[in-house]
Amino acid sequence: MAGIERVRADNFKQFDCVTDFSDHHYHARSKSKEKKNGSINNKNTVKRIMKEWEILEKSLPESIYVRVYEGRIDLLRAAVIGARKTPYHNGIFFFDLKFPPDYPNSPPKVCYRSFGLRLNPNLYATGYVCLSLLNTWGGIGTERWCPEKSTILQLLLSLQGLVLNEKPYFNEPGIKPAWSWESYNANVFVLSCKTMLFLCRNPPKNFEGLIAEHFRGNAGDILRACVEYLEGRVRVGFFNGDGAGADAPVSSKKKKIKVSRKFKGAVAELYPKLYQAFNGVGASLIGLPEKINVSESPAGGIIGKLKRFWKKITA
Numbered sequence: 001m002a003g004i005e006r007v008r009a010d011n012f013k014q015f016d017c018v019t020d021f022s023d024h025h026y027h028a029r030s031k032s033k034e035k036k037n038g039s040i041n042n043k044n045t046v047k048r049i050m051k052e053w054e055i056l057e058k059s060l061p062e063s064i065y066v067r068v069y070e071g072r073i074d075l076l077r078a079a080v081i082g083a084r085k086t087p088y089h090n091g092i093f094f095f096d097l098k099f100p101p102d103y104p105n106s107p108p109k110v111c112y113r114s115f116g117l118r119l120n121p122n123l124y125a126t127g128y129v130c131l132s133l134l135n136t137w138g139g140i141g142t143e144r145w146c147p148e149k150s151t152i153l154q155l156l157l158s159l160q161g162l163v164l165n166e167k168p169y170f171n172e173p174g175i176k177p178a179w180s181w182e183s184y185n186a187n188v189f190v191l192s193c194k195t196m197l198f199l200c201r202n203p204p205k206n207f208e209g210l211i212a213e214h215f216r217g218n219a220g221d222i223l224r225a226c227v228e229y230l231e232g233r234v235r236v237g238f239f240n241g242d243g244a245g246a247d248a249p250v251s252s253k254k255k256k257i258k259v260s261r262k263f264k265g266a267v268a269e270l271y272p273k274l275y276q277a278f279n280g281v282g283a284s285l286i287g288l289p290e291k292i293n294v295s296e297s298p299a300g301g302i303i304g305k306l307k308r309f310w311k312k313i314t315a
Contacts, residue, residue, distance in 0.1 A: 012210040014065055015057040021069045023205045024077060025096035025111040025127065039101045040074045048104050049073055052152045064156050067206045074099045076108075078156050079207055081214070086166045087188040087237035088119075089225070090218045091195060092211060093164065094204055095129070097152070107134045107145035108152065115198040119191035121172040122163045133158050166237055185237040186263045189229065193270045196222070200277040212281040219283035223274060227292060230267045232256035264294045 021027050040046055050073075056066050063081040076097040082088025094113035100106045111127040118125040122137075130136050132143040133155055163171065168188060169181035179187075196215065203211045215222075225239040234240075235257050272291040279285055 012065065012213055014060045014062065015053075015068075016066075016206075017053075017068050017070050018206045019070050020205050021072050021075050024069075024072075024075050025113070026075055026098040026109065027072065040099065040103075042101065045099070045101065045103050046073065049099055055151055055153050059153055061157070064160065065207070065210055066156075076152065077204065077206070079204075079210060080156060080160045080164065082164055082192065083160065083166075084241060085238050086164060087168070087185040088164045088192055089237075089239060089241075090214075090222050091192040092199055092214060093159075093195070094199075094207070095156075095159065104145075104147040104150065107150070108155070110134055110155070113204065115195060117191045117194060119188050119195065120163055120168045122168075129159075131155075131158065131163065182235065183260065185235075186229075186260065189225075189236050190263065190266045190270065193222075193226070193267075193274060197270070197273055197277055200281065215278050216281045216283045219274075219278035219281075219285060220288065223271065223278070223285070223288050226267050226271050226274070230259060230264055230292060230294070232259045236263075261294075268292055268294045 040049070053068055056068075060066060063083070065079040067077045069075050076099070078095045078097065080093045080095065082091040082093065096111045096113065098109040100109065110129045110131075112123045112129050114123065114125050114127050116125050122130045124130070128136070133145055133150065135145050165171070167181045167185070169179075169184035199211050200215065221239075221241045225234075225241075228234040228239055229236045233256065268291075275285065275288070275290050
């Protein structure tokens with residue numbers, strides 16, 4: 001799995017039990033008010049859920065945050081930070097979980113907070129999560145949910161390492177989309193940036209502090225990655241974050257990577273919105289421009305075509 005080095009949200013607990021579950025996907029879908037344990041009546045299920053809490057509290061990596069609910073032990077929400085050297089780097093991705101009444105005999109239900117965007121073959125715009133461990137996709141042996149061995153921690157690590165990986169294009173089974181993994185990564189990065197904006201504007205309950213602190217500390221890396229990618233200095237998804245400070249200079253490379261006009265336009269449009277959103281949470285943006293301009297290369301656009309045409313007819 002790619003590295004997770006980043007500026008940590010040190011003031012936000014990795015694991016905590018809270019009370020407000022009003023915006024949780026599976027609470028909102030309930031037809032009637034659930035009692036304290038939701039639909040959980042089995043003592044063995046309650047015991048297993050408490051064991052899951054214990055494992056999460058002790059063993060969560062610093063890039064995953066979890067909130068459970070005092071009034072609804074059948075619900076859980078997790079925030080997963082995208083790893084470095086993936087197109088998801090420095091993004092935050094939210095998953096709402098619900099334990100079924102017969103847990104752990106059946107895997108939990110999981111909904112991805114997508115904002116209507118599909119930035120991974122396994123994560124649908126509807127929030128549906130396609131994963132062998134959830135028995136929502138094919139698999140054999142330990143790839144599928146095992147009541148005796150599978151855990152929520154294992155599930156969250158799978159989402160981070162196997163789903164939000166460096167080349168998600170290859171997550172798509174069978175026939176691949178009509179583009180390369182590089183162009184797929186470019187599209188994913190754009191959608192990840194849009195997700196950041198949605199989160200800044202409408203943070204999930206109980207994670208407002210994490211979102212503000214995370215983007216306050218990582219805004220410089222995110223914006224500098226936009227510049228590196230747009231100017232073709234680094235292949236999308238492989239920004240290494242050299243110089244963690246917001247005022248660190250952008251590296252210069254002689255060999256440029258070809259960047260599509262569509263990607264340039266999308267990043268140029270998103271950049272000032274990201275800058276404004278990060279500035280709003282108190283990020284230090286010294287040395288970073290408020291916007292970036294897309295300059296048309298001599299070989300591109302209408303002028304480039306006219307020059308090539310004139311050269312051809314006068315040769």
